[in-house]
Amino acid sequence: xxxLGKLYIHFLTFALFITFFLNGHMSELCMAYFSMLLHEIxxxxxxxxxxxxxxxxSLYPFGxxxxxxxxxxxxxxxxIILYLSGPxxxxxxxxxxxxxxxxxxxxxxxxxxNIILCSMNLLPxxxxxxxxxxxxxxxxxxxxxxxxxxxKSISAVLAAVMTLxxxxxxxxxxxNYSVIIIAVFMIGNLFTQREKYNTEYIRELMFYKNxxxxxxxxxxxxxxxxxxxxxxxxxxxxxxxxxTVDKEGKIKGFKTEQEIVQNILNS
Numbered sequence: 001x002x003x004l005g006k007l008y009i010h011f012l013t014f015a016l017f018i019t020f021f022l023n024g025h026m027s028e029l030c031m032a033y034f035s036m037l038l039h040e041i042x043x044x045x046x047x048x049x050x051x052x053x054x055x056x057x058s059l060y061p062f063g064x065x066x067x068x069x070x071x072x073x074x075x076x077x078x079x080i081i082l083y084l085s086g087p088x089x090x091x092x093x094x095x096x097x098x099x100x101x102x103x104x105x106x107x108x109x110x111x112x113x114n115i116i117l118c119s120m121n122l123l124p125x126x127x128x129x130x131x132x133x134x135x136x137x138x139x140x141x142x143x144x145x146x147x148x149x150x151x152k153s154i155s156a157v158l159a160a161v162m163t164l165x166x167x168x169x170x171x172x173x174x175x176n177y178s179v180i181i182i183a184v185f186m187i188g189n190l191f192t193q194r195e196k197y198n199t200e201y202i203r204e205l206m207f208y209k210n211x212x213x214x215x216x217x218x219x220x221x222x223x224x225x226x227x228x229x230x231x232x233x234x235x236x237x238x239x240x241x242x243x244t245v246d247k248e249g250k251i252k253g254f255k256t257e258q259e260i261v262q263n264i265l266n267s
Contacts, residue, residue: 001058003056006054006055006056006057007056007057007058007059008056008057008058008059009058009059010058010059010060010061012060012061013059013060013061015061016029016061017029027106028106028109031106031109031110031113032113033059033064035090035093035110035113035114035117036063036064036117037057037059037064038089038090038093039064039086039087039089039090039117039121040057040064040065040066040086041057041089042085042086042088042089043066043082043083043085043086044057044066045085046081046082046085047066047068047082049081050073050078050081050082052068052069052070052071052073052082053068053069053070054066054067054068054069055067055068055069076136076137076140079132079133079136080133080136083129083130083132083133084129084133086121086129087117087118087121087122087129087130088118090114090115090117090118090121091114091115091118093110093114094110094111094114094115094118097110097111097114098111123158124151124154124155124158125154125155125158126151126152126155131151131154131155134151134154135147135148135151138150138151143232143233143234144232144233144234145232145233216239216240216241217239217240217241218240218241218242218243219233219240219241219242219243220242220243220244220245221242221243221244221245222244222245222246222247223244223245223246223252223253225244227260227263227264227267228264230242230260231260231261231264234257239257240256240257240260241254241255241256241257242254242255242256242257242260
């Protein structure tokens, strides 16, 4: 990786630009990277606005990626702002390209490119923006563990559909370069971005003391159950009260959410 301050450029990216330059499709590639770079800059600005720390922006041969030092936010609204900002910029670029089509020779291509980028990033597929938003919403409704299972299943199904659609599009468009670019970007993003830690789980541990007691949710767990497994079923909108039982189903006692989280933090 070539490091230019906060900008990292993968060496294969240079090879990609050289290839497209030799093939006479440099303008299409530059517009694609310009649109994706503005997409990530929008994420960067919104991240700074809600107090997150930015590490760097990387230019890969399959797209552009913003790397944050932390992704822990206190409210779901902050996550929604963070992940919606990128697609919103692509939508604005699409509208602007049509508004200034008299001055832009490739306005139609720019419009289609940004509409595709906006639409694709809003798909409920991890780690795309739409998938991250949906996971954050589901975590507050059904819990962290179930939300992860739901999004993982949706992502697997849509990833398969997107791959087949991309292959079909490439075959039936005379190997149109714009379709190839989008297909490569999407597949690259789907299979290279991975979270090193469960942000929803860490958020639950960080902000558990600020929960209101008006909405209480009672759950049951075995008395020898791992507290970490219990905490994964906590819901942000509820204060959890855990009833511990033995293997025969007899009640052994009750533990508050604060007791369980404090036990995890002390271990």
